[in-house]
Amino acid sequence: MSAGNLTRRKIYDRASRVVFLLATLLGVAALGILLYRILSDGLGWLDWQFISSFASRFPEKAGILSALFGSLWIIGITAPVAFILGIGTALYLEEYAKKGWFTNLIQVNINNLAGVPSIVFGILGLGLFVEGFLFGRTILSGALTMALLVLPIIVVASQEAIRSVPQHLRNASYALGASKWQTIRGVVIPAAFPSILTGFILALSRAIGETAPLIVVGAVTFIAFVPSSPLDQFTVLPIQIYSWTSKPQDEFRAIAAAGIIVLLIVLFTLNATAVYLRNKYQKRY
């Protein structure tokens, strides 16, 4: 009887291995099919002309320049704003704030914010930045809305990272006579930095792909100039891609695929930079 039990356990053991392998492969396969379809459709259209031209109603003249710059502008403003505010909030909550009903309240609200649908942030941005601060339907309004959108994700990830820094490292720093700020600067942040960056990468990737809040804030669909200041109007890659997929001509589907490749390249470049930075810090601490 015990022998039968053993065989059964061994079968379960092998079966679970297969099940989990299949689960992994399913995700990889989906990505593979996606990449294959997009590359086979879009690669033929992806050339310098495509990168350096504005949108056009003629497939052979259509390009992605204004959307590419729009997305870079948005990320260029969203990233530092969200990064500084996010880490600041996390440090305050973890290192300074006394545990009590007030910090609990803030904590619960941040967690809730992380689950709020993006369109709601769009409406917030419309009320706050476009109409409240009178920034208008500009890059600045869009980028600040995006910063608010990704802020909770960065705060929560940074908090986790700061919390996982062992207390004895801090104590060692205090024992050497370092002040609180010196300890945070010299010990806590460097030790937590790799995990903070991971959260930051995920947050930025989300910001790049978001469309709904930017449409609410007032991103346009056709624009044939490169924005030159944060107070210009703009469009972003996902909006341009969507606009192409809904055109009647078949060629625009392939052009949309080329646009998706550009979007993926931007995304991978950002991620690669962050992964590189993360690995660099991981080696040191």
Place this chain on the structure above:
Amino acid sequence: MKKLGSLMLALSLAGSILAGCGSNSATSAPSSNGATGSTGGTEATTPAADNKTASNLSGTVKVDGSSTVFPITEAAAEEFQIANPGVQVTVGVSGTGGGFKKFAAGETDISNASRPIKEKEAAAAKEKGIDFVEIPVAYDGISVVVSKENSFVDKLTVDELKKIWEPDSKVKTWKDVRPEWPAEEIKLYGPGTDSGTFEYFTEAIVGEAKKSRPDYTASEDDNVLVQGIAGDKNSLGYFGYAYFEENADKLKLVPIDNGDGNAVTPTFDTIKDGTYKPLARPIFIYANKKSLEKPEVKEFVKFYLENAPELVKSVFYVPLTDDKYKESLAKIQ
């Protein structure tokens, strides 16, 4: 710690480089675009060439509104931008209703609309002191289509269409429409309820705007409708003529009989001369009269109307007669 500082520095640098880059390209890009305009497709050259003289204009022209009118205004903006690199034209897609909201708030100079402005919307604009001109720019013929494989549908009358699409429709199979047709279930496709096409179709066919049977496959993306109808020989659907024109190899147009026994197929000609009834509709732009005092907006609308016949055709809509464009031109002078 130094590393962290340098990361921050890098981020802010990236921001400022972007700013620099942006302004550089802003000055260089229009000239390169101008070059493609003159060497590129022949259709594109004509309107741009017409307007060689003007180009000292500057300022912005903000347009928003209907997705149906968007392709035409986009075409006008594209060519106008080439001829006038100093002017920044932007076109948004908020839908006809959403466009009028921004228009009434004074945020936009021009509003794209796939239906005439409603009294309520006009009143909202008047309240803010905004006076406007209505300018018809093209016709859109809503096309009723079936799959290429469908061999029995030769035409449909407006009454039959109404029987199929009215809110409490009893029609399940083609046999319910006409007894000699097969007892196969009809699969219905149509635009979503926010669409101006939906509004117009229901008003023209059912008799009341936005009243339709709810059990059909709805999509805001007309390409989804094309795919659905093309892949199913018992399907029926409707959408803008431009989408048929591009997919003529997969779909079959249904001639529509407006009750006089004369079935008409939508074509450029029947839509233009008004014989395709009742599903041909004019589509509009609305210009803010105050904005028209700005030379860049006035020039844009002039350019739009002067080049409308080619622009409209290039995106597969049906142009109005030349007289109508001239009439509108006179209105804005």
